[in-house]
Amino acid sequence: MTSATLDHYVLISALLFAIGFFGVLLRRNTLVVFMCLELMLVASTLALVAFSRFNGTMDGNVFVFFILTVAAAEVAVGLAIIVALFRKRQTIQLNELNSLKN
Amino acid sequence: MANFLFYAFALFTLATAAGVVASKNAVNAAMCLLLSLVGVAGLFVALNAYLLAFLLLLVYAGAIVALFLFIVMLLDMKETESRGFGKLSLAAIILAAGLLVTGLSTFATRGRLPVGDPALTPALGPDIKLYAYQLFTTYLLPVQVMGFLLLIAMLGVIVLSKRWEGSDDVK
Numbered sequence: 001m002t003s004a005t006l007d008h009y010v011l012i013s014a015l016l017f018a019i020g021f022f023g024v025l026l027r028r029n030t031l032v033v034f035m036c037l038e039l040m041l042v043a044s045t046l047a048l049v050a051f052s053r054f055n056g057t058m059d060g061n062v063f064v065f066f067i068l069t070v071a072a073a074e075v076a077v078g079l080a081i082i083v084a085l086f087r088k089r090q091t092i093q094l095n096e097l098n099s100l101k102n
Numbered sequence: 103m104a105n106f107l108f109y110a111f112a113l114f115t116l117a118t119a120a121g122v123v124a125s126k127n128a129v130n131a132a133m134c135l136l137l138s139l140v141g142v143a144g145l146f147v148a149l150n151a152y153l154l155a156f157l158l159l160l161v162y163a164g165a166i167v168a169l170f171l172f173i174v175m176l177l178d179m180k181e182t183e184s185r186g187f188g189k190l191s192l193a194a195i196i197l198a199a200g201l202l203v204t205g206l207s208t209f210a211t212r213g214r215l216p217v218g219d220p221a222l223t224p225a226l227g228p229d230i231k232l233y234a235y236q237l238f239t240t241y242l243l244p245v246q247v248m249g250f251l252l253l254i255a256m257l258g259v260i261v262l263s264k265r266w267e268g269s270d271d272v273k
Contacts, residue, residue, distance in 0.1 A: 003105055004104070004105055004108040004109075004148070008108070008112075009145070009149070010209075011206075011209065011210060012112045012115070012116070012145070014205075014206055014209065015116055015206070016115060016116060016119055016138075016142075018202050018206065019116065019119040019120055019122075019123060020119065020122075020123075021198070021202070022123060022195075022198075022199075023122060023123035025191075025194070025195050025198060026123065026195070027123065029128055029179075031128050031131075031170065031173065031174055031177075032122070032123075032128055032131045034170075035122055035131055035132065035135050035170060036122060036123060038135065038162070038166065039119055039122060039135065039138065042138075042139065042142050042158075042162070045142075045154075045158075046142055046145060046146075049146055049149050049151045049154060050149055052149075052151070053149040053150060053151065058232050058233070058236050059236075061151055061154060061233065062233060062236045062237060062240075062241055064151075064154050065154075065157075065233070065237070066241075066244060066248060068157060068158070068161050068162075069248045069251070069252065070248075070251065071161075071162070071166070072161055072165065072166065072252075073251055073252055073255035074255075075166045075169060075170075076169070076255055076256070076259050077255050077258050077259055077262070079169055079170070079173045080258070080259040080262040080263050081262060082173065082177075083173060083176070083177070083262075083263060084262050084263065086177050086179075091179070092177065092179060093179075
């Protein structure tokens with residue numbers, strides 16, 4: 001086992017991003033797609049923290065603060081939209097939600 | 103020991119993230135997301151970002167996953183998720199997979215990221231003063247913008263979830 005370097009962390013973060021990306025592509029349930037979006041955001045924060053640690057700067061760590069805030073706001077609004085959509089259409093399956101009108 | 107923890111947390115994170123994508127039930131997916139976030143928090147600890155690990159657990163695991171579970175149970179949807187893809191989306195998926203594999207393999211074989219000398223780079227440590235100093239000097243304007251963003255998000259959620267008079271909601 002070699003010591004964990006920046007490459008290791010960025011590779012883990014890229015793999016996590018890839019898993020979230022394929023979740024967005026493959027799943028039809030809007031809620032699960034949304035969870036996979038969150039996974040992608042977390043993967044990007046992992047890369048930021050790793051870069052920050054291995055370059056001895058604070059900027060990446062502080063940026064993660066803002067990402068957390070935006071993610072919280074995004075989840076609140078997104079889930080409200082999903083609930084409103086469900087009230088209107090009685091479904092949240094993506095392949096049944098294919099028209100913008102009615 | 104630290105290396106063992108890194109590999110353990112990394113494997114745990116990736117396995118549970120795969121669980122989010124693979125699980126049929128949305129509640130199971132939310133639980134896997136929770137475990138995956140715990141793994142990422144462990145990696146943050148390995149990177150000496152203790153405060154961020156704590157915040158990640160607090161904000162994501164405490165608030166966001168709880169909100170997801172609440173909505174999953176509120177909507178109580180059918181378990182049927184239809185399978186099969188159209189030609190176009192199948193092509194898009196294959197293209198995306200190809201690009202991703204190419205990118206990751208290029209990165210793994212010839213990636214050389216710019217790193218300071220690890221012996222010279224001091225661990226920043228858990229000093230909360232560093233965060234506070236950055237947030238209230240360099241990033242003061244973004245902090246205020248974040249405040250407005252949260253306010254707007256809150257108002258938007260209230261508007262979205264209010265039942266308007268004369269709306270044709272299906273009861």
